[in-house]
Amino acid sequence: MITTQKDLRAAFWAAHPGFKRHPGWTQNQYPTDTRVAWCDHVEHLRRDGQINEALAQRATL
Numbered sequence: 576m577i578t579t580q581k582d583l584r585a586a587f588w589a590a591h592p593g594f595k596r597h598p599g600w601t602q603n604q605y606p607t608d609t610r611v612a613w614c615d616h617v618e619h620l621r622r623d624g625q626i627n628e629a630l631a632q633r634a635t636l
Contacts, residue, residue: 577630578630580634583620587617591616594609602635617634
């Protein structure tokens with residue numbers, strides 16, 4: 576089970592090698608397709624029980 580935002584972000588970047596990570600960028604600086612993929616990723620993990628609701632609600636890219 577993923578319990579921290581740091582681990583959640585690492586899982587996202589590992590699962591989406593086609594997106595380029597930009598250290599220091601905030602969530603809204605990423606292109607829309609990256610942000611949508613992030614939201615889908617978080618929601619999928621929440622529904623699958625890999626993260627809890629609280630983490631899903633506060634998680635930012």
